[in-house]
Amino acid sequence: MNKNKKIIFITILLGAMFCLPVFFGYFKLTIAPALGQQDNYSQSPEISDLNKQIQDKKNQIKQIQDKQAQYTQTIQEKQAEKASLSNQLSILDNQTAKLELDIASTQTEIDRLNLEIKRTQALIQEKQAQIDKEKGQVAVALKLIYQQDRTSTLEILLLNNSLSDFLDQVKYLEDVNREIGDSVDALKQYKSQLDGEEAALVQNNKDAVASKNTLEENKQALGLEKMDKNYLLEQTNNSERQYQQLLAQAKQEQLQASSDITNIEKKVREKLSRLSVNKLVVDENGFIWPVPKNFISAYFHDPNYPFRYIFEHPAIDIRASQSTPVRAAASGYVAQAHNGGMGYNYIMIVHANGLATVYGHVSKILVANDEYVAQGQIIALSGGLPGTPGAGPLTTGSHLHFEVRLNGIPTDPLNYLP
Numbered sequence: 001m002n003k004n005k006k007i008i009f010i011t012i013l014l015g016a017m018f019c020l021p022v023f024f025g026y027f028k029l030t031i032a033p034a035l036g037q038q039d040n041y042s043q044s045p046e047i048s049d050l051n052k053q054i055q056d057k058k059n060q061i062k063q064i065q066d067k068q069a070q071y072t073q074t075i076q077e078k079q080a081e082k083a084s085l086s087n088q089l090s091i092l093d094n095q096t097a098k099l100e101l102d103i104a105s106t107q108t109e110i111d112r113l114n115l116e117i118k119r120t121q122a123l124i125q126e127k128q129a130q131i132d133k134e135k136g137q138v139a140v141a142l143k144l145i146y147q148q149d150r151t152s153t154l155e156i157l158l159l160n161n162s163l164s165d166f167l168d169q170v171k172y173l174e175d176v177n178r179e180i181g182d183s184v185d186a187l188k189q190y191k192s193q194l195d196g197e198e199a200a201l202v203q204n205n206k207d208a209v210a211s212k213n214t215l216e217e218n219k220q221a222l223g224l225e226k227m228d229k230n231y232l233l234e235q236t237n238n239s240e241r242q243y244q245q246l247l248a249q250a251k252q253e254q255l256q257a258s259s260d261i262t263n264i265e266k267k268v269r270e271k272l273s274r275l276s277v278n279k280l281v282v283d284e285n286g287f288i289w290p291v292p293k294n295f296i297s298a299y300f301h302d303p304n305y306p307f308r309y310i311f312e313h314p315a316i317d318i319r320a321s322q323s324t325p326v327r328a329a330a331s332g333y334v335a336q337a338h339n340g341g342m343g344y345n346y347i348m349i350v351h352a353n354g355l356a357t358v359y360g361h362v363s364k365i366l367v368a369n370d371e372y373v374a375q376g377q378i379i380a381l382s383g384g385l386p387g388t389p390g391a392g393p394l395t396t397g398s399h400l401h402f403e404v405r406l407n408g409i410p411t412d413p414l415n416y417l418p
Contacts, residue, residue: 044126050119057112064105071098076304083309085236085243091306092229103218110211117204120197127193217295217319228397231386235393250393251310253344258314261336261348261358262408268335268350280332280352283375287329287416290359291320291382291400300412307394314410315360315403322363322398324382328373329357329402329417337365345390346401347379355416356408360401363390 075094078087236242272280298305298317305313320326332351339345346360347367363383373379383390385398404413 044122046122047119047126050115050122054112054115054119057108057115060108061105061112064101064108068098068101068105071095071101079304079306079308083244083247083307085232085238085240088232088243088306089229092232096226096229099218106211106214106218113204113207113211120200120204124197220321228386228395232394246393247307247310250307253340253392254311257338257344257346257360260338261346261356261405264336265348265350265356265405265408268333272333272350280350282352283330285375286418287357287404287413288327288375289318289417290326290329290357290402291318291324293318293417295319297397297399300410300414315358315401316413317399317401320382320398320400322383322385322388324400325378326359326362326380326382326400328375328377328379329404330355331375332356332373334367334369334371334373334379337367337369339365340390340392342389342391344392345380345383349373349379354407356405358401358403358405360403361391361395361399363388 071094075091075098078091078094081087232243235246295318296316297319298313298315300313300316302308302313307313326347328349330349330351332349334347335350335356336346336348338347344360345362345365346358347362347365348356348358350356359380361382361384362380363385364381365379366381367373367379382398382400384395384400385391386395402413404411404416
């Protein structure tokens with residue numbers, strides 16, 4: 001071996017002995033901990049400040065939720081008391097206050113999501129920088145190994161004083177190879193984690209958009225709640241006697257509608273059974289939502305239904321803006337398209353397997369009795385806004401009242417909807 005080549009090789013080995021332990025010690029102290037909990041990725045002032053802001057938003061949300069719970073309890077207590085105008089006004093006031101808190105909570109949640117997005121972006125930038133740095137360190141180590149591989153066994157033997165020294169050097173190089181393999185695996189895991197956080201960032205953006213839409217809906221609902229109170233005061237002229245008259249009218253309308261629906265459905269099914277054509281069919285996909293799936297303001301037999309002391313709520317109320325298209329939940333025949341003028345409007349459709357659906361508080365009816373309708377066909381426009389056609393007395397804002405009946409008996413619509 002010539003002198004220059006021997007000097008070069010000794011330099012390489014010395015470099016390996018001093019640089020690689022430093023590198024892999026750095027790996028254990030920096031990369032490995034970074035693969036643990038997210039809060040350990042960085043202690044930079046930016047990340048620390050974002051963490052503090054996120055925690056502040058969480059605390060604000062908790063405080064709002066506590067106030068919301070208080071309003072909910074008050075509403076439930078008022079609903080359990082004897083029906084009176086003052087009670088109803090108190091319920092509307094508390095519902096309005098709670099809805100305002102809902103809006104504040106949603107906006108705070110949006111702010112928190114945006115802060116989470118900023119923190120994720122900052123973490124991604126930091127981790128990408130760490131990955132680039134570690135790639136450079138691994139490249140140096142691989143270069144040293146490559147140089148070692150080009151050296152013959154005889155040359156390495158000549159550079160060692162004994163066979164023992166040679167074996168120690170071989171063992172050291174084997175350890176280096178293993179450490180490099182571990183480092184490459186760690187970088188792969190690091191990159192995979194980075195990709196996962198990018199996906200989470202995308203989802204956070206979607207969540208923020210959804211929360212924004214909810215916020216706008218809540219703002220609209222808040223306006224309707226305030227309109228409900230004003231309309232109730234106009235109807236009753238702040239008179240308890242007139243309020244009780246409205247309650248009696250609402251109860252009579254519901255009892256009459258329920259009786260009519262039961263009798264008419266029976267007659268229509270008897271008529272259809274005698275026909276040899278136009279038999280009822282079952283839709284492959286079951287029922288669909290009659291209006292876009294949205295916030296449910298009252299559930300089937302809802303214990304918090306504001307007029308439960310008059311009758312059990314036989315449906316679900318789905319929030320829908322005034323004049324939203326209402327579609328047939330399943331194919332069937334229109335058994336009743338009842339136009340009550342300024343009273344209660346509804347449509348009943350009979351379906352196969354003993355099922356029927358009722359669509360209440362509609363503002364405009366677009367089908368006629370005995371008409372066959374296909375699933376998804378527009379049959380009406382939604383209503384429920386106080387003082388509008390089809391809403392009836394004491395409505396609770398624009399929505400769709402949706403019933404499902406099995407063999408003439410109301411059942412929970414959520415058991416049939418996707």
